Amino acid sequence: MCKFFLTYANTSSYMNNTTLKKISEILGLSISTISRALKNHPDISDKTKQRVVELAETLDYEPNANAINLRTSNSKLFGLIVPSISNWFYNAFIASVEEESRKNGYSLMILQSGDDPLIEITNLKLCRQNRITGLFVCISPDTTNIEPFLKLKELDIPVIFFDKVPEINNCNKVCVADSLSATMAANAIVNKKKKKVLGIFGNPHLLITKKRLEAFQNTINEKVNKIKLITDHASSSVEAEEIMLRHLKEKPDTIFCMSDEILIGAMKVVQQKGLKVPQDIAVITISNGGAPKLYYPEITYVETSGHKLGKLAFSSMMACLGGSTFIQELTIESLLVEGGSL
Amino acid sequence: MCKFFLTYANTSSYMNNTTLKKISEILGLSISTISRALKNHPDISDKTKQRVVELAETLDYEPNANAINLRTSNSKLFGLIVPSISNWFYNAFIASVEEESRKNGYSLMILQSGDDPLIEITNLKLCRQNRITGLFVCISPDTTNIEPFLKLKELDIPVIFFDKVPEINNCNKVCVADSLSATMAANAIVNKKKKKVLGIFGNPHLLITKKRLEAFQNTINEKVNKIKLITDHASSSVEAEEIMLRHLKEKPDTIFCMSDEILIGAMKVVQQKGLKVPQDIAVITISNGGAPKLYYPEITYVETSGHKLGKLAFSSMMACLGGSTFIQELTIESLLVEGGSL
DNA sequence: CTGAAAGCGCTAACAC
DNA sequence: GTGTTAGCGCTTTCAG
Numbered sequence: 089m090c091k092f093f094l095t096y097a098n099t100s101s102y103m104n105n106t107t108l109k110k111i112s113e114i115l116g117l118s119i120s121t122i123s124r125a126l127k128n129h130p131d132i133s134d135k136t137k138q139r140v141v142e143l144a145e146t147l148d149y150e151p152n153a154n155a156i157n158l159r160t161s162n163s164k165l166f167g168l169i170v171p172s173i174s175n176w177f178y179n180a181f182i183a184s185v186e187e188e189s190r191k192n193g194y195s196l197m198i199l200q201s202g203d204d205p206l207i208e209i210t211n212l213k214l215c216r217q218n219r220i221t222g223l224f225v226c227i228s229p230d231t232t233n234i235e236p237f238l239k240l241k242e243l244d245i246p247v248i249f250f251d252k253v254p255e256i257n258n259c260n261k262v263c264v265a266d267s268l269s270a271t272m273a274a275n276a277i278v279n280k281k282k283k284k285v286l287g288i289f290g291n292p293h294l295l296i297t298k299k300r301l302e303a304f305q306n307t308i309n310e311k312v313n314k315i316k317l318i319t320d321h322a323s324s325s326v327e328a329e330e331i332m333l334r335h336l337k338e339k340p341d342t343i344f345c346m347s348d349e350i351l352i353g354a355m356k357v358v359q360q361k362g363l364k365v366p367q368d369i370a371v372i373t374i375s376n377g378g379a380p381k382l383y384y385p386e387i388t389y390v391e392t393s394g395h396k397l398g399k400l401a402f403s404s405m406m407a408c409l410g411g412s413t414f415i416q417e418l419t420i421e422s423l424l425v426e427g428g429s430l
Numbered sequence: 431m432c433k434f435f436l437t438y439a440n441t442s443s444y445m446n447n448t449t450l451k452k453i454s455e456i457l458g459l460s461i462s463t464i465s466r467a468l469k470n471h472p473d474i475s476d477k478t479k480q481r482v483v484e485l486a487e488t489l490d491y492e493p494n495a496n497a498i499n500l501r502t503s504n505s506k507l508f509g510l511i512v513p514s515i516s517n518w519f520y521n522a523f524i525a526s527v528e529e530e531s532r533k534n535g536y537s538l539m540i541l542q543s544g545d546d547p548l549i550e551i552t553n554l555k556l557c558r559q560n561r562i563t564g565l566f567v568c569i570s571p572d573t574t575n576i577e578p579f580l581k582l583k584e585l586d587i588p589v590i591f592f593d594k595v596p597e598i599n600n601c602n603k604v605c606v607a608d609s610l611s612a613t614m615a616a617n618a619i620v621n622k623k624k625k626k627v628l629g630i631f632g633n634p635h636l637l638i639t640k641k642r643l644e645a646f647q648n649t650i651n652e653k654v655n656k657i658k659l660i661t662d663h664a665s666s667s668v669e670a671e672e673i674m675l676r677h678l679k680e681k682p683d684t685i686f687c688m689s690d691e692i693l694i695g696a697m698k699v700v701q702q703k704g705l706k707v708p709q710d711i712a713v714i715t716i717s718n719g720g721a722p723k724l725y726y727p728e729i730t731y732v733e734t735s736g737h738k739l740g741k742l743a744f745s746s747m748m749a750c751l752g753g754s755t756f757i758q759e760l761t762i763e764s765l766l767v768e769g770g771s772l
Numbered sequence: 773c774t775g776a777a778a779g780c781g782c783t784a785a786c787a788c
Numbered sequence: 789g790t791g792t793t794a795g796c797g798c799t800t801t802c803a804g
Contacts, residue, residue: 105797117774118774118776119799120798123798127799150555152559152796153561155796159797179515183516199528207532214537244446356724356726382697384702451781460792463789463790497783499782500795500797500798
């Protein structure tokens with residue numbers, strides 16, 4: 089006991105943490121016995137277990153994750169790198185991955201890159217230094233070199249690319265159905281017998297934009313061109329607002345927005361001009377579901393669910409961890425959610 | 431060299447990570463020399479440093495954070511527990527804290543409680559197990575027992591409560607100016623000579639609601655009651671919508687919303703009824719700034735900035751870490767941001 | 773059923 | 789300038 093109190097008095101502030109050693113000294117047992125007792129190992133007698141568990145609780149013992157990771161080389165920690173968490177879609181994705189992680193005994197280290205490739209690399213280093221078990225990553229549009237990410241595979245750390253994925257083949261990707269979503273939106277417009285559509289798309293350099301634009305155009309145009317289609321590109325809500333304002337003179341009867349960001353810009357103009365939706369102008373968008381519910385009537389949208397994508401990414405991760413070396417490119421289905429805007 | 435390759439071949443997959451030992455074996459130097467060289471220690475000769483750094487880069491060395499933390503008892507890791515990241519205000523707060531953390535060489539572990547006290551405790555344990563250096567926490571409304579959080583102080587881990595803080599005194603808190611914000615909004619309404627105000631407030635059990643309601647009422651009423659004030663409570667956007675619909679018959683000329691959530695509900699009704707803002711009805715809200723910009727005209731709001739609060743929380747944390755034992759209750763100033771809605 | 777001992781990767785006296 | 793050594797807290801053979 090004397091030794092115990094001596095140790096106790098000696099410790100620096102940080103050392104107030106209870107350790108196996110401390111418990112073992114108080115109980116007069118070995119460290120390994122304490123360790124086993126706390127994990128409910130069959131070798132240990134029930135009486136011993138009880139004594140140990142009791143004291144551990146009294147002393148508010150929490151295992152040192154660093155020591156465990158160091159010893160076992162199994163951090164039970166996932167990394168998640170995303171351009172920004174201030175986004176409905178990524179919010180939903182993260183919430184979903186986090187929930188699954190927690191349920192499966194993993195923690196999640198969430199890092200934002202702010203669409204800066206340099207910060208992205210810093211974040212990646214951080215993940216590596218913390219010896220993450222696996223990585224979920226959505227690369228920024230300006231990321232040209234994905235080598236650092238692929239290097240993780242040499243270390244047997246699975247990498248699941250999500251949403252914005254590299255254009256190479258030998259990696260795991262989970263995506264929303266870009267082409268299909270745009271096609272579904274286009275079909276919904278066709279079915280409503282619309283005549284003149286303004287399609288506002290995102291940054292033309294992004295793969296997602298190219299895919300959605302192409303699919304949308306094709307679907308609209310293959311209907312023996314009875315529908316007039318105007319398309320334009322906006323990289324922000326404010327740009328979308330300007331574009332909307334400019335093209336309104338051409339009297340479109342329907343607006344298609346490629347994303348929430350664009351929808352928000354377009355809807356400001358709808359409010360500004362006092363347009364009635366859908367009488368004066370019909371609106372349809374592609375969305376995770378947050379933005380369309382801001383308006384009256386609620387906007388009809390093709391749902392690309394961040395939540396579902398998160399679940400998919402997680403199961404893909406678990407498959408990799410389970411030993412699957414099968415490279416997968418997975419896509420979640422989209423769904424038309426009818427509001428009153430079309 | 432033989433030994434090196436043997437080791438290499440032997441290692442399990444995870445062990446592909448380069449370690450100081452591996453470098454030391456290849457270079458025929460001791461581990462400590464490598465360690466020093468990599469930290470640019472003055473004792474080490476420039477030639478040695480160069481050789482070491484070069485090989486480390488070739489081998490893609492990343493220090494093992496777990497080993498360092500274990501050894502130094504300094505994790506350079508902050509924990510952040512928040513009800514939800516799907517929220518403009520918390521988004522801004524987190525982004526701000528994360529940025530500051532990164533700039534100061536810390537990482538951030540973001541955890542969501544989903545307003546569930548049980549998950550909150552799980553998250554807290556996780557933080558402790560990872561031996562965080564400090565904690566930022568916004569408690570959920572249902573959290574009754576804050577003892578576990580205060581216990582961190584015994585371990586010399588600073589805790590900064592933010593936004594939703596406990597009602598006790600001996601802890602560090604950073605908050606937005608609840609009463610003042612409501613007062614400012616009320617004054618803005620008074621200055622515009624409005625006659626009949628509908629104030630929609632949040633969940634009546636929350637401290638934030640009580641404070642804002644009281645300040646708002648007092649300010650409106652002290653103007654020799656020329657202004658008629660109707661107040662009601664909504665716990666969600668949908669409820670706000672219903673309340674708005676119900677009270678519209680009483681013909682208020684101004685709507686005050688306590689939060690983004692409520693604003694969104696109220697604005698759906700404005701759209702539904704085709705009301706002109708501010709001619710038919712004026713609107714003012716308290717917000718971080720995201721939601722008011724969704725509408726045309728943009729909504730006038732009293733800004734309670736998540737970004738500023740994050741900065742404040744961080745500096746408060748650094749003060750604690752710097753040895754300050756001074757318990758602080760800090761508040762950020764609010765600011766009236768004029769849109770066109772009042 | 774319990775203990776002793778080695779070692780995960782790293783840092784920091786302390787030697788020389 | 790460089791090496792030796794001990795030890796952070798934990799798991800896990802191997803012995804008894």
